[in-house]
Amino acid sequence: xxxxxxxxxxxxxxxxxxxxxxxxxxxxxxxxxxxxxxxxxxxxxxxxxxxxxxxxxxxxxxxxxxxxxxxxxxxxxxxxxxxxxxxxxxxxxxxxxxxxxxxxxxxxxxxxxxxxxx
Amino acid sequence: xxxxxxxxxxxxxxxxxxxxxxxxxxxxxxxxxxxxxxxxxxxxxxxxxxxxxxxxxxxxxxxxxxxxxxxxxxxxxxxxxxxxxxxxxxxxxxxxxxxxxxxxxxxxxxxxxxxxxx
DNA sequence: CATACATATGAACATTTGTTCATATGTATG
DNA sequence: CATACATATGAACAAATGTTCATATGTATG
Numbered sequence: 001x002x003x004x005x006x007x008x009x010x011x012x013x014x015x016x017x018x019x020x021x022x023x024x025x026x027x028x029x030x031x032x033x034x035x036x037x038x039x040x041x042x043x044x045x046x047x048x049x050x051x052x053x054x055x056x057x058x059x060x061x062x063x064x065x066x067x068x069x070x071x072x073x074x075x076x077x078x079x080x081x082x083x084x085x086x087x088x089x090x091x092x093x094x095x096x097x098x099x100x101x102x103x104x105x106x107x108x109x110x111x112x113x114x115x116x117x118x
Numbered sequence: 119x120x121x122x123x124x125x126x127x128x129x130x131x132x133x134x135x136x137x138x139x140x141x142x143x144x145x146x147x148x149x150x151x152x153x154x155x156x157x158x159x160x161x162x163x164x165x166x167x168x169x170x171x172x173x174x175x176x177x178x179x180x181x182x183x184x185x186x187x188x189x190x191x192x193x194x195x196x197x198x199x200x201x202x203x204x205x206x207x208x209x210x211x212x213x214x215x216x217x218x219x220x221x222x223x224x225x226x227x228x229x230x231x232x233x234x235x236x
Numbered sequence: 237c238a239t240a241c242a243t244a245t246g247a248a249c250a251t252t253t254g255t256t257c258a259t260a261t262g263t264a265t266g
Numbered sequence: 267c268a269t270a271c272a273t274a275t276g277a278a279c280a281a282a283t284g285t286t287c288a289t290a291t292g293t294a295t296g
Contacts, residue, residue: 014176014177014180017174017176018176018180018183018184020173020174021174021176021180021184022184024173025166025170025184026169026231030231030234030235031162031165031166031169032162033234034162034165034227034231034234035159035160035161035162036160037233037234038157038159038160038165038230039156039157039160039161039253040160041152041153041156041159042153042154042156042157042158042159042160043153043157043253043254044149044150044152044153045254045255046153047149047152047153047156048143048149051143051144051149052139052143054142055138056138056139058132058139059132059272060272060274061132061272061273062132062135062136065136066136069255070255070256070257071272071273071274072255072256072257072273072274072275073254073255074273075272075274075275076254076274076275077254077255079274079275085233085236091263093263093264093272094262094264094265094270094271094272094273095271095272095273096273104229104232104233105233107229108226108229109152111222111225111229112152112155112156112226113144113148113152114222115155115203115222115223116148116151116152116155117148118203157283161283161284163284163285177242177243178242178243178244179242179243187285188285188286188287189242189243189244190244190245190285190287190288191284191286192243193242193243193244193245194245194284197245209293211242211293211294212240212241212242212243212292212293212294212295213241213243214242214243
């Protein structure tokens with residue numbers, strides 16, 4: 001453990017460890033997609049929308065009223081959430097009702113909340 | 119609850135639902151902090167760093183070599199991860215070794231990965 | 237204590253991102 | 267089919283973010 005090569009000037013880092021780690025890293029693309037997913041959770045407006053949908057399916061105007069934001073802003077954000085498969089929607093007359101896509105959303109947010117609440 | 123915004127006529131339906139949801143929403147500040155946390159996960163460089171630290175504690179240069187990035191870029195990102203309490207570090211001679219702060223990190227990432235892998 | 241090395245930091249820059257404004261699309265109803 | 271309503275979209279703009287470059291700080295060793 002402590003037989004570190006003392007020179008860490010980039011060209012001679014802990015070569016074997018680095019190689020071991022490299023081999024175990026997931027695909028570049030997968031890591032990119034994962035970061036993209038978290039990026040979606042990384043905005044307080046979208047977090048609020050998702051939390052709201054924890055309780056009930058809602059239309060765009062409901063959410064706009066709840067968060068005191070414009071219809072347009074909410075619609076733009078819902079599109080992002082749709083594209084990431086975090087919310088789904090159904091039409092009911094002229095209204096479109098949004099809801100959480102599945103239980104992953106809840107679990108991801110809850111895990112995050114556990115860390116934040118410490 | 120005073121005047122709201124133009125386009126959408128907020129006088130319409132779902133008032134009670136919106137009120138119910140509003141009451142159950144967590145504190146504004148908590149939601150903000152949660153978004154900030156996910157923002158940290160929302161960058162592929164930082165995701166890669168965290169995944170690397172899944173396998174072994176590493177110094178800045180190790181990570182720079184692994185990801186083929188500059189020492190400076192990695193150092194900047196490690197600072198972000200430190201500030202969010204996602205990584206910790208210890209000194210060993212002139213080297214500083216970084217590792218995951220706790221198991222939340224793993225769990226949050228794994229939950230995210232489940233969603234991405236579908 | 238002078239030197240080399242490992243890491244940190246600040247400023248500058250390009251890119252990305254969230255909101256607004258104006259307007260378009262789509263859908264039910266008179 | 268004309269109208270009103272619910273939602274979507276595109277362009278523009280400001281704010282936030284990640285990397286680079288240059289340099290500073292801190293630490294061991296000869």
